[in-house]
Amino acid sequence: MIKRISGIILAVVLIVLLFFLNKPIGQLPAIGMFFSPTHGFWKNATSKETKKTSIEIKALNGTATVVYDELGVPHIFADNEADLFYAQGYVEAKDRLWQMEFQTLAAAGRLTEIVGEKALPLDQFSRRIGIVRAAEAALVEAKKNATSNMMVESFTKGVNAYIKQLKKADLPLEYKLIGYEPENWTPLKCALLMKFMAKDLTYYDADVEYTNALHLYGKEIFEKLYPDFPPPALDPIIPVGTKWNFRSVDTFSTKTNTNLYSALYAKPYSEFYPSKFLGSNNWSVNGSKTASGKPILCGDPHLGLNLPSIWYAVQLHCPTINVEGVTIPGAPGVIIGHNENIAWSVTNAERDVINNYSVEYNADKTKYKFGNEFIPFDYDVEVYKIKGGKDVTDSIRMAKVGSIVYDEHFGKIDDKKHIATYWRAEEPSNEIMAFYYLNKAKNQQDYLKAIDYFACPGQNFVYADKENNISIKQQGNFMLRTNAGDGSFVTPLADANLAQLKARIPSDQNPYILNPERGFCSSANQNPVGKAYPYLTNGRYENYRNRVINSTLANAQNITWKDMAALQNNNLSLLAKEILPTLLTYISVDNDETANKIFGALKVWNYEADIALTAPSYFYKFWSLIEATTYDEMSDSKASFILPENYNTANLIINEPKLSIFDIKNTDTIETAKNVINIAFQKTVDYFKSHNVENKNSVLWQHYKHTSVTHLAEINAFSITDIPIGGYNNIVNAAAEKTGPSWRMIVDFKTGKPQCYAVYPGGQTGNVGSKYYTEFIDKWSKGEYYTFHFFDNKKQALDAIQKK
Amino acid sequence: MIIIKISLIAILSFLLTLFLPWYLPFIVCFLVGLLLSNKPGNNFIAGALGVGIFWLIYTLYLDFNNQHILSHKIAQLFSESLQTNISSGILIAITVLIGVLLGGLSAFSGAMIMHDETTQRLQKSVKTKRYKLNLK
Numbered sequence: 008m009i010k011r012i013s014g015i016i017l018a019v020v021l022i023v024l025l026f027f028l029n030k031p032i033g034q035l036p037a038i039g040m041f042f043s044p045t046h047g048f049w050k051n052a053t054s055k056e057t058k059k060t061s062i063e064i065k066a067l068n069g070t071a072t073v074v075y076d077e078l079g080v081p082h083i084f085a086d087n088e089a090d091l092f093y094a095q096g097y098v099e100a101k102d103r104l105w106q107m108e109f110q111t112l113a114a115a116g117r118l119t120e121i122v123g124e125k126a127l128p129l130d131q132f133s134r135r136i137g138i139v140r141a142a143e144a145a146l147v148e149a150k151k152n153a154t155s156n157m158m159v160e161s162f163t164k165g166v167n168a169y170i171k172q173l174k175k176a177d178l179p180l181e182y183k184l185i186g187y188e189p190e191n192w193t194p195l196k197c198a199l200l201m202k203f204m205a206k207d208l209t210y211y212d213a214d215v216e217y218t219n220a221l222h223l224y225g226k227e228i229f230e231k232l233y234p235d236f237p238p239p240a241l242d243p244i245i246p247v248g249t250k251w252n253f254r255s256v257d258t259f260s261t262k263t264n265t266n267l268y269s270a271l272y273a274k275p276y277s278e279f280y281p282s283k284f285l286g287s288n289n290w291s292v293n294g295s296k297t298a299s300g301k302p303i304l305c306g307d308p309h310l311g312l313n314l315p316s317i318w319y320a321v322q323l324h325c326p327t328i329n330v331e332g333v334t335i336p337g338a339p340g341v342i343i344g345h346n347e348n349i350a351w352s353v354t355n356a357e358r359d360v361i362n363n364y365s366v367e368y369n370a371d372k373t374k375y376k377f378g379n380e381f382i383p384f385d386y387d388v389e390v391y392k393i394k395g396g397k398d399v400t401d402s403i404r405m406a407k408v409g410s411i412v413y414d415e416h417f418g419k420i421d422d423k424k425h426i427a428t429y430w431r432a433e434e435p436s437n438e439i440m441a442f443y444y445l446n447k448a449k450n451q452q453d454y455l456k457a458i459d460y461f462a463c464p465g466q467n468f469v470y471a472d473k474e475n476n477i478s479i480k481q482q483g484n485f486m487l488r489t490n491a492g493d494g495s496f497v498t499p500l501a502d503a504n505l506a507q508l509k510a511r512i513p514s515d516q517n518p519y520i521l522n523p524e525r526g527f528c529s530s531a532n533q534n535p536v537g538k539a540y541p542y543l544t545n546g547r548y549e550n551y552r553n554r555v556i557n558s559t560l561a562n563a564q565n566i567t568w569k570d571m572a573a574l575q576n577n578n579l580s581l582l583a584k585e586i587l588p589t590l591l592t593y594i595s596v597d598n599d600e601t602a603n604k605i606f607g608a609l610k611v612w613n614y615e616a617d618i619a620l621t622a623p624s625y626f627y628k629f630w631s632l633i634e635a636t637t638y639d640e641m642s643d644s645k646a647s648f649i650l651p652e653n654y655n656t657a658n659l660i661i662n663e664p665k666l667s668i669f670d671i672k673n674t675d676t677i678e679t680a681k682n683v684i685n686i687a688f689q690k691t692v693d694y695f696k697s698h699n700v701e702n703k704n705s706v707l708w709q710h711y712k713h714t715s716v717t718h719l720a721e722i723n724a725f726s727i728t729d730i731p732i733g734g735y736n737n738i739v740n741a742a743a744e745k746t747g748p749s750w751r752m753i754v755d756f757k758t759g760k761p762q763c764y765a766v767y768p769g770g771q772t773g774n775v776g777s778k779y780y781t782e783f784i785d786k787w788s789k790g791e792y793y794t795f796h797f798f799d800n801k802k803q804a805l806d807a808i809q810k811k
Numbered sequence: 812m813i814i815i816k817i818s819l820i821a822i823l824s825f826l827l828t829l830f831l832p833w834y835l836p837f838i839v840c841f842l843v844g845l846l847l848s849n850k851p852g853n854n855f856i857a858g859a860l861g862v863g864i865f866w867l868i869y870t871l872y873l874d875f876n877n878q879h880i881l882s883h884k885i886a887q888l889f890s891e892s893l894q895t896n897i898s899s900g901i902l903i904a905i906t907v908l909i910g911v912l913l914g915g916l917s918a919f920s921g922a923m924i925m926h927d928e929t930t931q932r933l934q935k936s937v938k939t940k941r942y943k944l945n946l947k
Contacts, residue, residue, distance in 0.1 A: 010851075010923050011923065011924050013923060014851075014919075014920050014921070014922070014923025014924035014925075015920075015924060017916065017919065017920035017923060018841065018917075018920040018921070018924065021837065021841075021913070021916055021917055021920060024913075025834050025837065025913070028834075028909075029832075029833075029834065038909075039833065039834065039909060039913075040832075040833050040834075042902075042905060042906045042909050043828075043833035043834075043866070043906070043909075043910075044866050044869040044870040044873060044906060045828040045829075045833055045869065046828070046832065046833035047833065047906075048881065048885055049869075049870055049873045049874065049881075049882075049906070050873070051881060052873045052874060052876075052877035052880065052881040052882065053877060054872075054873060054876030054877055055876055175832075176833075180881075722888060723887075723888075723891055724884050724885070724887035724888035724890075724891060725884060725888070775881065775884060776877060776880060776881035776884075777880070778877075778878065778880050
């Protein structure tokens with residue numbers, strides 16, 4: 008009897024044990040399930056993968072055929088558009104389900120549901136700035152239009168069909184590791200993804216920082232640090248001298264308030280804002296400049312470098328569509344690519360589409376001053392489900408212009424410094440239709456009509472077609488501003504003018520050029536236009552990549568796609584080329600060995616940011632210390648600041664070395680640029696003296712820069728670090744620490760039929776356990792490309808994979 | 812007998828986990844212990860080896876065909892979060908150990924529940940025989 012009882016007790020203990028081994032505890036995965044070879048991580052160790060294969064998907068009306076080529080790129084063939092987008096959803100889920108869901112949970116501010124309380128501030132930030140509100144508004148628009156409704160509905164059904172047949176044992180590894188299961192996809196998730204991109208590409212807004220800088224430095228210096236147009240060399244997207252043949256619409260006179268800039272504001276969660284180095288290059292050259300006499304179009308968007316990659320390559324084919332390129336998993340259609348007739352790529356417009364207003368409350372903070380009266384707030388009440396904890400409710404004050412992001416509950420901001428934020432992405436728009444029509448566009452008119460749907464984030468759409476037309480248009484729903492400073496500073500909410508705020512520049516008056524004389528169109532996040540354009544185009548603009556690209560293209564003749572590949576991988580640091588000679592004349596070096604070594608390396612440097620050189624490491628450390636020493640006033644304060652663009656700082660060093668900004672605050676003497684440079688150089692020498700002790704190799708640019716492609720959930724073991732790739736910020740090959748060319752594409756119309764050469768830092772599969780997970784990174788880092796297949800029909804695709 | 816039990820556990824576990832949850836092998840072990848009982852110790856070995864061998868072979872099969880890509884990454888993940896050095900060999904050992912211990916104990920507990928009754932009956936009959944013998 009005792010044995011039987013102990014047997015039963017043991018059995019109960021085992022059941023309890025199994026129960027716990029089947030559940031994730033704290034940071035640990037469900038250990039038993041996770042280690043079991045039949046259901047755990049071992050199951051994701053895919054064996055003997057064959058890429059050249061095809062599958063049939065039973066879609067809504069018929070069957071879609073998916074042919075995977077040797078790169079793992081799916082070529083989807085369907086009989087109608089609904090089936091095509093259904094199959095696209097299915098195929099993207101098959102390769103990237105976890106990523107798709109994780110990104111939309113992040114966008115929706117729902118990460119606490121899977122990782123617990125630690126994600127609460129980020130989730131609150133996402134919801135407070137209005138990603139969800141914007142996505143809901145976009146979904147209403149998408150549903151109003153029969154075509155976009157068909158796209159998101161079919162896509163959603165496709166994703167869910169995949170989820171439905173997915174066995175627990177075959178869930179992507181991250182689900183097993185974090186301990187949750189996929190939920191159903193919804194059309195809202197498609198919209199969330201688009202607004203997540205809008206946040207990444209517009210939420211670098213610097214109204215707060217500009218207001219603080221204006222307060223700190225005064226108007227005269229402020230305009231030298233943050234000019235609307237860079238003084239040394241303006242090389243805008245639309246060439247200077249282009250005539251604007253339209254009558255500009257009436258604008259608004261702005262009220263000027265002299266006491267506006269009396270406060271210093273803060274952004275407590277600065278880490279949640281997008282990197283200022285997200286950007287892109289794109290250009291197209293026409294037949295007058297190419298060896299073949301046909302156009303070539305290039306594009307390389309610079310985004311966060313993540314695994315799985317932000318991009319997924321695909322060809323979509325049905326009787327009315329034949330398009331190839333990349334999409335963001337979770338979005339129907341192709342975002343950057345080409346069809347049989349045209350090719351296009353995008354760069355970010357970098358225009359300011361955010362306004363910030365200081366709030367004046369009534370006594371109990373339930374009303375705000377608007378005009379001459381106090382009006383009550385609306386409230387956006389958000390509930391956060393917390394894994395392993397109780398729900399948290401957050402009540403967000405909504406003014407007529409938008410939400411108050413930081414307050415006494417979030418970020419703990421003093422009442423007098425609360426800001427209501429207007430964000431253009433919350434205006435209704437239907438960007439999905441822009442991609443739909445671009446995917447089908449036959450000519451230049453189609454392209455213009457298509458991108459008209461594009462509102463936010465504003466983009467530079469570069470274009471080329473087989474008829475040898477090239478074009479570029481900066482398209483978006485841009486704010487109507489005329490007076491310098493409009494929208495750049497925190498101004499009183501009481502003075503806000505809603506009509507002005509919502510007014511837009513008519514789409515047909517956005518910067519645009521067709522077949523320019525110089526034979527090429529290009530953009531690299533620089534100022535879109537020269538001073539003659541009738542509207543204010545304030546934003547945060549680059550001024551190095553554009554000039555390297557434009558001067559290279561202007562001087563080039565008989566261009567082939569390989570020349571374009573070389574340009575995309577160009578490592579010239581124009582910043583160093585323009586400023587380093589001046590810096591070196593200022594430096595006085597004593598007998599110190601390290602100082603001489605650094606000075607010597609900088610002196611002979613050819614300004615190429617190549618992986619095996621030490622000079623780029625010395626230069627960029629030196630430059631960052633020059634900035635830190637110059638702008639010591641900014642780092643002293645607890646308010647938020649933003650460093651001026653490099654070209655403005657460089658220009659001031661060269662042309663105004665005695666400007667007061669170079670004076671160091673906590674010294675009795677008056678410093679000039681020369682002193683700053685010498686102090687920074689000495690600090691650079693000290694830094695590398697201690698740096699060298701550990702590892703001599705670590706001074707080489709590759710290791711010093713340390714470009715990494717990081718797993719989306721920041722799991723180090725699933726990331727690739729220290730990638731041998733040159734370039735940097737402000738360089739055409741914009742590979743920095745964690746951002747860089749996330750897709751490099753060259754479309755050559757040489758034979759009439761567009762041929763795409765491309766590469767991205769990742770792999771088609773999102774399965775960590777696959778040998779193809781990081782497949783393309785090697786070629787990407789070397790500046791090499793894959794030759795993509797663009798099939799005319801299903802038979803051709805099937806024949807192609809059966810060969811070899 | 813024990814070879815049959817080991818094979819039975821291994822084969823049933825393999826077939827059932829194709830459709831059913833990961834812990835099915837331990838239910839199989841328990842039932843084998845319960846229904847095909849003799850000695851609990853013997854059953855422990857049958858359960859341990861049945862699941863252990865199945866999991867070992869399956870793990871090695873997956874890992875080799877994957878060229879150890881994933882096991883290296885998971886080993887690195889555990890090494891970093893536990894601040895120790897864990898190799899993919901240790902991952903295989905942990906996997907097999909979990910299978911061996913849970914498999915063995917499940918079969919053992921099943922056998923204990925059954926074995927209790929049978930042994931008592933056995934002991935009773937032995938005692939009765941002795942008693943009878945003593946009577947003589």
